[in-house]
Amino acid sequence: MNDSPASLSPAAVAAAPTPVTRRVLGIVVFNFIGYFCVGLPLAVVPGFVHSTLGYGTVLAGLAVSLQYAATLLSRTVAGRLCDQRGPKVSVLWGFAACALAGAFTVAAVAMSATPALSLALLFCGRLLLGCGESLVTTATIMWGIGAVGAAHTGRVISWNGVTTYGALAVSAPIGVWLGERHGLGALGAVTVLLALVALAGVALRRGVLPVPGERIPARQVLRRMLPFGLCLGLGSVGFGAITAFIALYYADRGWSHAALAMTLLGATFVLTRLVFPNAIHRHGGYRVAMVSLGVEALGLLCLWLAPTPLLAALGAGITGAGFALVFPSLGMEAVRRVTESNRGTALGIYSLFLDLALAITGPLAGAMAVAWNYGAIYLLAAIAALTAAGTSLLLARRAALR
Structure with missing residues (x-):
């Protein structure tokens, strides 16, 4: 497949979305939604733990880093799920985890009068969000590669990265703005809503089948x-x-x-x-x-x-x-x-x-x-x-x- 005709200048080729690029964007948009959910509460969670629940800065920092730890530990699981069940299944599971994370966050705010229980609920939500992150981002890359072919692997990964950092850049200030006006509970509710919308969108898209073959350890x-x-x-x-x-x-x-x-x-x-x-x-x-x-x-x-x-x-x-x-x-x-x-x-x-x-x-x-x-x-x-x-x-x- 020739996506860059010789008659076009390099600048024109870069500016005009090719059929391959459009297909990739139709899949990595789910990665954008996933990372929007990730970035939304980042700047608000430490303040909730420290100011609302009354815990120290160590636990406030832990509330943020738990998500990264969960992402790290679930990367291999996400990859194996893509290989065995297909990337669409992994994305579905990832957004289900994001929706649950939002629900746990809402519950944590509702139980803030009991700090220990609230913190435990918040920690559960952070772990789920980290798992959702790895399940979505790994799978959207594999889904994109399966949709347009392995020859375009670099392009798929590049666009996935653009949606990752673009979503984080946009979601962080929005999260701060919403958090200041409506609190962490509103961010949890928005996360649930976004994840459910994404689940519906993923369910309607055609997936790619897992590639048959030997699974090495x-x-x-x-x-x-x-x-x-x-x-x-x-x-x-x-x-x-x-x-x-x-x-x-x-x-x-x-x-x-x-x-x-x-x-x-x-x-x-x-x-x-x-x-x-x-x-x-x-x-x-x-x-x-x-x-x-x-x-x-x-x-x-x-x-x-x-x-x-x-x-x-x-x-x-x-x-x-x-x-x-x-x-x-x-x-x-x-x-x-x-x-x-x-x-x-x-x-x-x-x-x-x-x-x-x-x-x-x-x-x-x-x-x-x-x-x-x-x-x-x-x-x-x-x-x-x-x-x-x-x-x-x-x-x-x-x-x-x-």
Whole structure:
């Protein structure tokens, strides 16, 4: 299938949605709804635990991180479910979990006069939301690949990522606005409503059948995903370090407007995926990964050496542009290492490395800041990105010898 006629300029091809892109968007829209549900209560939950229930900041933080832990632990389960029952089933289960999460949140608010019970109900809701997140996002990727073919794996993963970060960017301020006016209970009710609407939409769409074939053990899939996952993890350090420490880095240097760096990071990430939707399909995953990781390292070095806040923000923007295609480019090459009947499991395990990297980056980078300074975090992140680029080169050479 030729989705980019020679008569069209690259800019026109990027701007005009192709039939493949339209089919992909019709599926990844469910990922947008899923992540909208995830982002809606993020900024409101800690305040409810701390101010309304009267617990300390540790439990307030735990209420947020429980969701990420559940996502991490359920990734492999989601992938295996896609392989065995089909991705549509996984999306249905994911939105059912989101609806239950919203219901538990409403119940937690209703029982706020009994703080211990309210906190337990809230924790249950957070765990369910984390499971729903992994069930939906892994499955929409597999559903999209099944609908348009494995040749478009990179494009599917890219669009899935655009909907992920787009939904988080939109839902967070809406959640704060609704929370300030109507409280956490309203956010839980909206989550239930959105999940039920999504369930109806998923039920009406045609799914793709699971691919028949041998299901190899998850530990064998892990061994095949390990080198790609390590590259992904190393390449994710810079993104995690910026999101976690850019405000403190600016404050340490006496700068203002740290939000500009965050804005540029997110904007260039999404823009790169929109402008280069076919780059991986045209040039191959390894080549795109190496270039992307090199660009990311350049941005991180600019951030480390920046003499002014504006140049630091520019470094963050370059980092976002570089990081944008790391996950889909390496992901396309990773899933080729297994048969189609095991690609859901492979994708779930591959995604674990992103979750782990973002989880580990915070405490490790914090320790570095204490030992040296905040700038050293971005130097280390640049070294990690360059290491990932070198490893990607070795993987490409090994693949060429097969």
